[in-house]
Amino acid sequence: MRRIGIDVGGTNTDAVLLEDGRVVHAVKSPTSEDVTGGILSSLDALRRHPQVASGKIDGVVIGTTHFINAVVQRRHLGKIAAVRIGMPAAASLPPFCDWPQDLAALVAGEIVMLEGGHDYDGREIMPFAEAEMRAAARRIRGAGITSAGITSIFSPLDPTHEERAAAILTEECPDIRITLSHRLGRIGLLERENAALLNAALGDLAKVTIDGFRAAIAKSGIDAPLYLTQNDGTVMSAETAMALPVMSFASGATNSMRGAAFLSGLKDAMVVDVGGTSSDVGQLRNGFPREANSVVEIGGVRTLFRMPDLYSIGLGGGSIVRNAGVPPAGGRDGRSPITVGPESVGYRLTREALVFGGGIVTATDAAVKAGVVEIGDAARLGELSRATAEGVIALATAMLEDAIDRMKTEAGDVTLIAVGGGAFLVPDRLQGIGEVIRVAHGDCANAVGAAVAQVSGETDQIYRDMTRAEAIAAAEAQAKERATAGGADPATIQTIEIEDMPLAYLPGNALRVRVRVAGEMGSA
Amino acid sequence: MTETREITLDDIESLAVGAWILGTGGGGSPYLGLLNMRRLYAEGHRLQLMSPFDLADDDWIAVVSNMGAPLVGQERLADSRNIARAVEMQEAYHGWKFRAVLSLEIGGNNSIQPLMAAAHLGLPVVDADTMGRAYPEAQMTSVAVGDLRPYPCALYDPRGIEAMVTQVPTWKWMERTSRKICTEMGSIASTCKAPRTGAEVKKWGIHFTTSKAIGIGRKVREAQRRHEDPIAAVLDEGQGKLLFRGKVVDVARRTTEGFLRGTASIEGLDEDRGSRLELAFQNEWVVAWRDDGSERRPIAMSPDLICVLDSVSGNAFGTETIRYGMRASVVALPAPPVFLTAKGLQHVGPRAFGYDIDFRSVFA
Numbered sequence: 001m002r003r004i005g006i007d008v009g010g011t012n013t014d015a016v017l018l019e020d021g022r023v024v025h026a027v028k029s030p031t032s033e034d035v036t037g038g039i040l041s042s043l044d045a046l047r048r049h050p051q052v053a054s055g056k057i058d059g060v061v062i063g064t065t066h067f068i069n070a071v072v073q074r075r076h077l078g079k080i081a082a083v084r085i086g087m088p089a090a091a092s093l094p095p096f097c098d099w100p101q102d103l104a105a106l107v108a109g110e111i112v113m114l115e116g117g118h119d120y121d122g123r124e125i126m127p128f129a130e131a132e133m134r135a136a137a138r139r140i141r142g143a144g145i146t147s148a149g150i151t152s153i154f155s156p157l158d159p160t161h162e163e164r165a166a167a168i169l170t171e172e173c174p175d176i177r178i179t180l181s182h183r184l185g186r187i188g189l190l191e192r193e194n195a196a197l198l199n200a201a202l203g204d205l206a207k208v209t210i211d212g213f214r215a216a217i218a219k220s221g222i223d224a225p226l227y228l229t230q231n232d233g234t235v236m237s238a239e240t241a242m243a244l245p246v247m248s249f250a251s252g253a254t255n256s257m258r259g260a261a262f263l264s265g266l267k268d269a270m271v272v273d274v275g276g277t278s279s280d281v282g283q284l285r286n287g288f289p290r291e292a293n294s295v296v297e298i299g300g301v302r303t304l305f306r307m308p309d310l311y312s313i314g315l316g317g318g319s320i321v322r323n324a325g326v327p328p329a330g331g332r333d334g335r336s337p338i339t340v341g342p343e344s345v346g347y348r349l350t351r352e353a354l355v356f357g358g359g360i361v362t363a364t365d366a367a368v369k370a371g372v373v374e375i376g377d378a379a380r381l382g383e384l385s386r387a388t389a390e391g392v393i394a395l396a397t398a399m400l401e402d403a404i405d406r407m408k409t410e411a412g413d414v415t416l417i418a419v420g421g422g423a424f425l426v427p428d429r430l431q432g433i434g435e436v437i438r439v440a441h442g443d444c445a446n447a448v449g450a451a452v453a454q455v456s457g458e459t460d461q462i463y464r465d466m467t468r469a470e471a472i473a474a475a476e477a478q479a480k481e482r483a484t485a486g487g488a489d490p491a492t493i494q495t496i497e498i499e500d501m502p503l504a505y506l507p508g509n510a511l512r513v514r515v516r517v518a519g520e521m522g523s524a
Numbered sequence: 525m526t527e528t529r530e531i532t533l534d535d536i537e538s539l540a541v542g543a544w545i546l547g548t549g550g551g552g553s554p555y556l557g558l559l560n561m562r563r564l565y566a567e568g569h570r571l572q573l574m575s576p577f578d579l580a581d582d583d584w585i586a587v588v589s590n591m592g593a594p595l596v597g598q599e600r601l602a603d604s605r606n607i608a609r610a611v612e613m614q615e616a617y618h619g620w621k622f623r624a625v626l627s628l629e630i631g632g633n634n635s636i637q638p639l640m641a642a643a644h645l646g647l648p649v650v651d652a653d654t655m656g657r658a659y660p661e662a663q664m665t666s667v668a669v670g671d672l673r674p675y676p677c678a679l680y681d682p683r684g685i686e687a688m689v690t691q692v693p694t695w696k697w698m699e700r701t702s703r704k705i706c707t708e709m710g711s712i713a714s715t716c717k718a719p720r721t722g723a724e725v726k727k728w729g730i731h732f733t734t735s736k737a738i739g740i741g742r743k744v745r746e747a748q749r750r751h752e753d754p755i756a757a758v759l760d761e762g763q764g765k766l767l768f769r770g771k772v773v774d775v776a777r778r779t780t781e782g783f784l785r786g787t788a789s790i791e792g793l794d795e796d797r798g799s800r801l802e803l804a805f806q807n808e809w810v811v812a813w814r815d816d817g818s819e820r821r822p823i824a825m826s827p828d829l830i831c832v833l834d835s836v837s838g839n840a841f842g843t844e845t846i847r848y849g850m851r852a853s854v855v856a857l858p859a860p861p862v863f864l865t866a867k868g869l870q871h872v873g874p875r876a877f878g879y880d881i882d883f884r885s886v887f888a
Contacts, residue, residue: 092560119596189600408849
């Protein structure tokens with residue numbers, strides 16, 4: 001199995017070739033404005049390596065922040081129709097009701113609210129309003145809208161009303177792109193609807209971008225299927241990604257953690273990914289990042305995406321050191337006046353850091369002076385004193401220790417995997433850490449994570465009048481079915497996460513069960 | 525304080541934060557109610573908050589709440605017109621009009637329900653409630669402690685189902701009967717409880733709790749803006765005591781008889797390092813035990829309010845959302861005096877939740 005993993009970050013586009021579980025070659029190129037150019041140049045650089053140039057490639061897996069950036073920057077978003085099914089319930093809180101105004105103005109086209117939807121016990125709130133849906137579909141066609149998000153109450157338990165609405169809409173508007181909220185999972189109407197609406201708004205951009213990825217791959221002479229990584233560290237096919245671009249929102253951080261797990265061979269550990277500007281601390285469980293349970297805001301919109309639970313601090317290789325010239329004990333109250341971060345020189349590190357001939361003192365310069373790493377030209381460090389450098393490293397250590405302690409879920413020492421271009425800032429001895437693991441190619445862990453990504457399936461349902469074991473078994477079976485449908489080899493599917501939550505004030509000892517499974521990509 | 529004043533939208537933003545803290549882990553997030561109020565204020569609605577002591581003895585006061593499973597609320601959301609309709613059902617049943625609207629419970633999303641009803645009906649909101657916090661059952665109110673009449677209760681479902689429970693022998697029976705109806709409605713119902721007279725609200729209401737929730741919320745939001753300690757702000761504004769600071773290390777949940785029960789364990793940090801705090805909950809936090817290794821003793825219990833707050837933001841953690849790794853500060857706030865009597869403790873003391881311990885106040 002030979003697979004190329006690509007991570008398109010804000011600064012660099014990293015690419016690796018993985019062959020039978022081994023990194024053959026890894027390259028870094030600057031990310032380009034159009035995303036595609038950066039991918040093309042990293043693929044070119046990768047293919048100049050003799051072992052990459054020849055031989056078949058089984059798949060190209062890309063992780064990108066392109067779609068989340070579009071939402072945050074309010075760019076390339078389309079006008080959409082929002083269809084809510086569940087009237088008369090929830091009538092006073094229509095679609096877009098908790099969006100930032102500028103984003104709603106950009107995205108909201110037609111808003112349709114119809115009778116229908118379900119209760120938690122499977123009964124219909126009201127019969128689905130077929131005729132009204134057809135009339136609305138004609139209005140949507142008349143308005144020239146090309147993308148729609150459809151959300152019905154309790155659709156994760158019973159999606160039939162969403163599906164019926166989609167069928168009618170397709171009859172009236174044959175070319176419309178449709179997002180059904182239950183495909184994005186999770187109970188919580190507003191957050192699920194928001195995810196569906198964001199997804200619908202990204203429809204055109206997803207098509208253009210993923211077509212561009214395909215063209216770049218073809219242009220570099222590679223004949224292999226394209227996959228995109230999603231928030232939970234697993235992959236989806238290019239076709240699925242085109243339909244569900246929101247599923248790739250947080251893939252960068254997730255890929256780093258998955259890469260760290262792969263390169264270290266560890267399944268349960270803490271991970272710190274030190275980049276140029278910030279460090280992300282997370283926790284691996286069963287080889288996957290532990291997920292955040294809480295509401296996640298994307299560009300000011302509340303959603304319930306599957307996102308890794310990360311704690312980020314403003315510390316990286318490019319972090320700017322302030323007051324480096326002041327003696328360490330010269331601050332007020334005898335405290336050190338030296339600070340590091342959160343400002344950073346970012347991608348200008350190779351021009352502006354002292355060791356590269358620049359004039360700004362960075363964390364990298366301090367690390368070189370303190371002797372923890374050899375980068376650039378140490379002779380250029382000039383007046384940066386050893387005491388100051390060691391003070392900066394001590395400060396960075398304290399910041400990392402605090403961040404790691406916040407993310408730990410158990411007392412006692414744990415293992416930490418340090419990855420990312422700035423991993424040299426992580427010392428070998430840290431409070432609460434038994435061992436710091438460093439891995440070859442750790443600076444490209446994100447691209448490695450993309451290359452090794454598996455196929456997942458998830459379910460989130462309410463079960464009643466069942467034992468806990470029966471409910472979990474039913475949920476696992478459904479999640480496995482979904483993973484297989486997504487292209488996983490059934491023989492390799494493993495359960496990643498089981499979460500069960502008894503529900504207050506519901507009869508029949510109702511239990512909400514969420515199960516996530518993942519398996520290797522089938523060689524289809 | 526006997527004056528009526530306008531409630532600003534900023535007050536309601538603060539109320540949402542403060543009421544979630546007074547929810548003591550339950551009561552549901554006020555977020556959806558807040559969204560409704562933002563919309564109503566954008567449409568031009570304005571509300572008045574009146575002192576309970578400005579009520580005439582023979583005024584009729586509507587006591588409102590949303591009943592049901594928080595999870596169902598996340599799907600069916602909250603519609604301001606539904607709670608107004610439940611109030612109108614009572615008026616139609618009795619043939620008279622209400623003077624004002626009162627919250628059944630100031631903790632959680634029910635703090636906003638009277639505001640939503642009042643906006644549609646053009647009535648003032650009374651600065652009081654009947655719990656001073658959130659509690660799981662109908663008999664756990666100050667008016668039940670006062671043995672006031674438990675009926676009639678109006679329940680409304682927006683698909684056109686209207687029910688009145690016109691007579692029951694006790695508050696417990698009201699709880700059981702109305703809960704059944706609520707379940708049939710999809711485990712969510714807008715309810716208007718037994719009407720209260722102005723005299724009853726003055727004697728048995730828990731007074732100025734709306735202002736208290738707004739005050740706590742405002743101080744927390746100010747502390748967040750200024751990067752000051754929000755926990756200190758809660759202690760100061762709520763005249764509370766800090767019980768424990770630490771990190772959540774274990775959460776176990778189960779449902780029995782429809783209630784969410786379980787325990788959460790918090791491992792001490794800073795001054796509490798080396799100790800553990802164990803919290804038992806039935807929808808809300810009920811009892812806190814401190815374990816110092818050699819000794820394990822209860823240090824706080826209902827009816828004192830046990831609030832588990834995010835050590836950084838000061839926002840409340842709910843019993844449904846608390847999980848491993850969260851940094852928590854556990855704070856006690858004083859119980860309303862009505863619950864400290866022998867009769868009050870029968871309704872909401874530790875034994876009412878199945879814990880065979882004598883009530884000892886954190887503030888004794």
